């Protein structure tokens with residue numbers, strides 16, 4: 135028996151890195167549907183195809199409210215419900231407050247924060263109507279500390295924690311759980327700068343290595359599943375004690 139047997143699931147940013155690994159793990163754990171949401175041409179089609187009958191690619195910019203509405207309508211018409219939503223899509227900007235332009239700040243917040251809001255805004259009503267659901271929002275260790283973290287990215291990831299807690303409180307009486315996951319340094323395409331950067335990040339990690347997308351996917355799968363049925367409003371760091 136799989137951890138997600140029969141679940142109808144959506145993962146944003148599912149075409150790369152952690153999202154792609156979560157899509158594969160959801161399918162392997164028995165999800166009946168894994169909707170891989172991503173921008174066109176970013177690998178989402180390929181990941182969905184790998185999953186066979188269970189996988190479906192849905193092209194969507196997470197900042198597009200109308201697109202989210204279309205996705206929610208499609209889910210209701212085709213499957214009647216959504217059991218799991220993972221708001222994972224995100225972008226990185228390695229700039230401090232002195233270098234960040236207003237446009238750059240707004241763009242990072244638009245994708246990393248507003249995108250998470252729009253996902254919950256579109257899908258939580260379906261979960262409310264079904265009386266159940268699990269939402270996992272991907273924050274970051276940049277949402278747990280200030281020092282050493284880029285400005286707009288940190289702002290957006292701290293916000294994801296606040297939004298997750300507020301939504302968890304609001305939706306708990308309706309049977310819907312909301313949790314935030316705060317990964318540390320995870321080896322994905324988001325980490326730019328090649329081997330030099332990877333080696334540097336490994337060297338400042340407590341156990342001398344980066345985390346893998348699979349390690350994050352295991353935590354997300356647990357939070358998505360009914361095995362975490364009394365966990366809501368939690369923020370779980372998966373960062374090798376970096377923020378401890």
Ligand SMILES: NC(=O)c1ccc[n+]([C@@H]2O[C@H](COP(=O)([O-])OP(=O)(O)OC[C@H]3O[C@@H](n4cnc5c(N)ncnc54)[C@H](O)[C@@H]3O)[C@@H](O)[C@H]2O)c1
Nearest residue numbers: 147150151152176195196222223224274317319320322324
């Ligand atoms: N890699 C790390 O070290 C790390 C650490 C902490 C948190 N995170 C967070 O984990 C999540 C996954 O990142 P990753 O490491 O897998 O990076 P990644 O760059 O491999 O994947 C990010 C995905 O998001 C998609 N995306 C970006 N903007 C989008 C938009 N507007 N609409 C739809 N999709 C969009 C990208 O196309 C990509 O597929 C992100 O929220 C990121 O901020 C990453």
